[in-house]
Amino acid sequence: MPKVGMEPIRRRQLIQATMEAIDEAGLADATVVRIARLAGVSAGIISHYFGGKDGLLEATMRQILKDLGQAVHERRKVLPEHAPRDHMRAIIDGNFDRSQVNRAVVKTWLAFWASSMHQRSLHRLQHVNDRRLYSNLCHQFRQCLPKQQAREAAGGLAAMIDGLWLRGALAPEGLDVDRACKLAYDYLDEKLAHSAEHTALRNA
Amino acid sequence: MPKVGMEPIRRRQLIQATMEAIDEAGLADATVVRIARLAGVSAGIISHYFGGKDGLLEATMRQILKDLGQAVHERRKVLPEHAPRDHMRAIIDGNFDRSQVNRAVVKTWLAFWASSMHQRSLHRLQHVNDRRLYSNLCHQFRQCLPKQQAREAAGGLAAMIDGLWLRGALAPEGLDVDRACKLAYDYLDEKLAHSAEHTALRNA
DNA sequence: TCTTTTTTATTGAACGTTCAATCAACAAAA
DNA sequence: TTTTGTTGATTGAACGTTCAATAAAAAAGA
Numbered sequence A, B: 001m002p003k004v005g006m007e008p009i010r011r012r013q014l015i016q017a018t019m020e021a022i023d024e025a026g027l028a029d030a031t032v033v034r035i036a037r038l039a040g041v042s043a044g045i046i047s048h049y050f051g052g053k054d055g056l057l058e059a060t061m062r063q064i065l066k067d068l069g070q071a072v073h074e075r076r077k078v079l080p081e082h083a084p085r086d087h088m089r090a091i092i093d094g095n096f097d098r099s100q101v102n103r104a105v106v107k108t109w110l111a112f113w114a115s116s117m118h119q120r121s122l123h124r125l126q127h128v129n130d131r132r133l134y135s136n137l138c139h140q141f142r143q144c145l146p147k148q149q150a151r152e153a154a155g156g157l158a159a160m161i162d163g164l165w166l167r168g169a170l171a172p173e174g175l176d177v178d179r180a181c182k183l184a185y186d187y188l189d190e191k192l193a194h195s196a197e198h199t200a201l202r203n204a
Numbered sequence C: 001t002c003t004t005t006t007t008t009a010t011t012g013a014a015c016g017t018t019c020a021a022t023c024a025a026c027a028a029a030a
Numbered sequence D: 001t002t003t004t005g006t007t008g009a010t011t012g013a014a015c016g017t018t019c020a021a022t023a024a025a026a027a028a029g030a
Helices: A007-025 A032-039 A044-050 A053-076 A084-097 A103-115 A120-141 A147-170 A177-193 B007-025 B032-039 B044-050 B053-076 B084-097 B103-115 B120-141 B147-170 B177-193
Strands: none
Touching (some): A032 A044, A044 A053, A053 A103, A084 A147, A103 A120, A103 B103, A120 B147, A147 B120, A177 B147, B007 B044, B007 B103, B032 B044, B053 B103, B084 B177, B103 B120, B120 B147, B147 B177
């Protein structure tokens, strides 16, 4: 059924199939044949559209990061500019949306975390994402707390988010999003409670 | 140089070499030849002592878990029985000692986390460890807080510990142990501060 | 409208590489 | 001489990549 304009369709299919394959069998056993079968195409097509398996894996990680960024952005763009608490709650919510907190995405994240330790291209992507989470939080906390305290709070909340997410990924019963959000909100409010003498920008 | 009683020596060498290989090249490229070379022995010896590569990997994870358990135990055994804050600080310290927070151990942990998603034997080991951290924290918080609050606090502190550790593992500059401990201590103290009306067992 | 040609999309068998596991052969110690 | 420990070449399975072959769609020509 060859038609023109298949490239974006195939790319989406293959990226989706990559996550499914990693969910099914893990990154180590996500072979090109397996991924292609899940996408309903031939193995050769992967090299055609992504230049090889590595290209597909990198594109998959990019997609996940893009989805995460969008999930956060969607929630933040409706907020007023000066509302640090709301913005940080939006960041928390966005991280636990993660464009569906489904098993496949969660497992793929974890696999890429491990891989990024030994693949420069993946590490860059992953590091940019880490820094962005921290910087965004830091900037928001900075509106309520002095610099040093803001840095600490941002580091703590970033760790809390990733930790909740990691433990959710590893738990057989999966991630309890409501519980995770609640724990992160609580940490956030604890930190903001100490901003009494600083500025009083907390809303609702 | 064949001598009797080589088994425990070789096992230690090979487990150590496995972590070094994972540090150097990642789990995917930690081949038996590479591991054997690092240990200064032949590849065949792995099957001889561990029944195969999988056996060696499982033994390596067991070793890491054992070291972690010991690091915590060492710090707790000198404490009085009823001192929840001290015990939890000991648990935090133990988790960030992790028998040397060296790069090799950190990378191996992360690799096993990812693998445990698809290998039943590794998942069991990993799950037992996660539950133990949570249960220990829960038991300690229970001495200062009502059941539901204790569960939440334990879940939050466990996530904080793992999150700090994960972000430390991924950061190019490595894990800043003092900073991590401080953030975990702060979280602990925040949670204990709410135990005013409950029991007053906080020490120093 | 009906060919013919060109372009785009795809397949899957073949190839070369890499890996873990095996095992016959060997060496030092008992 | 027997036992224990070790080697490393060999084996077969599995992998990613390549590419000649093919088929459908689009474009060009009649």
